[in-house]
Amino acid sequence: MTPSRTRSARKRPATRATYALLAGLAAGSLLLAGCSSSTTATAGSTASADGAAPVTNGAAQVKVTLSGNDCAMDYASAPAGPVTFEITNTDAAGLSEVELMSDKRILGERENIVAGLKSASFSVTLTGGTYQLNCPGATTENTDFTVTGEATAEASDVQGQLTEGTSGYGTYVEGQAANLVEAVGVLDAAVQSGDVAAAQTAYATARPFYERIEPVAESFADLDPEIDARVADVEPGAEWTGFHPIEKDLFETGAITDATKALSTKLVADIAQLQTLTTGLTYKPEELANGASSLLEEVQSSKITGEEEAYSHIDLVDFVANVEGSEQAFEYLKPALTTIDPDLTASISAQFTSVDAMLATYKDAASPGGYALYTEALRTSDAPKLTQSIQALQSPLAQLSEKVATA
Secondary structure (H helix, E strand, O other), rough: OOOOOOOHHHHHOOOOOOOOOOOOOOOOOOOOOOOOOOOOOOOOOOHHHHHHOEEEEEEEEEEEEEEEEEEOOOOOOEEEEEEEEEEEEEOOOOOOEEEEEEOOOOEEEEOOOOOOOOOOEEEEEOOOOEEEEOOOOOOOEEEEEEEEOOOOOOOOOHHHHHHHHHHHHHHHHHHHHHHHHHHHHHHHHHHHHHHHHHHHHHHHHHHHHHHHOOOHHOOOOHHHHHHOOHHOOOOOOOOHHHHHHHHHHHHHHHOOOOOHHHHHHHHHHHHHHHHHHHOOOOOHHHHHHHHHHHHHHHHHHOEEEEEEEOOOHHHHHHHHHHHHEEEHHHHHHHHHHHHHHHHHHHHHHHHHHEEEEHHHOOEEEOHHHHEEOOOOHHHHHHHHHHHHHHHHHHHHHHHHHHHHHHO
């Protein structure tokens, strides 16, 4: 996770040796599960006291139903330990995402839960306390979820907090990579069927998963250009592959050819490789801090020009995803940072809140990805405001790497 200002600077050689493979997640770390078959409270079930979710095969089972504009849980509490959230979208066309959060940290999530999909789930291991189930777009977006029982003692030393934070962030990256695999599969299905409109929607849906973990993806210097190079990055005579030639076909040419289908097939394979490479990585605290800063530095130094999504103009979707990825890296460091420098930490938190609110003003349900198209007119009028806001956040974030490295 190395900060950089330009695409070319990001392509310097890096090795897998930068990271060590995890032998396994530490006890008590978060467990993210992909889409799985429905689990019901049958054999092996244990009734929980005080109206808490029943435990089946070692995990409390909570059903989440998306219907109309509502997001409802059948249980709002569970005993400490593994908890599985099984999500059903019956007819909620405007709802497709469910997250479990602690403060602003995403502990587990499922996205792209379209109406009629009945087997989406994720699992997390929780200690005692209050969490929030977040369903963006619902009438009530945030609902408290209480975990009862003895809470695991939080690490009291800064190094322990940093270790816990980097472990949690690693799980977050793995979850984003898994969601990316699924989203690119949807894109490929639309491309292979020749459905341009569906492929355009799927393209916009897939991009955020990559953009949130871009500093990690960029550490694989041979793979990242295959996935995310713009045309200006491609060496003369080299093949242009990845998201952006597909973007050009879908949004500028408006036609799916055999070449488009071949590009999509390769993208699926490359994203699968990225998932393999990011599974089990360990991170240093300063890598999270550098990554949080570099995501914002890239927005303000290059993406602000509109060069990232030159054909689809969904640059604001990428902006938002970069900010989300930066914020998650910060949030996983936050418990330690609050001890290291509470004033700076509070200031950064306030800046994230301000940037999040500013970007929310660009939401547009009618546009691919849910944000206004970043047209030349919008760039001309709003790029200075966006740059100023991002700079005000990126500047204090840039101070964190040294602080956590020397803690």
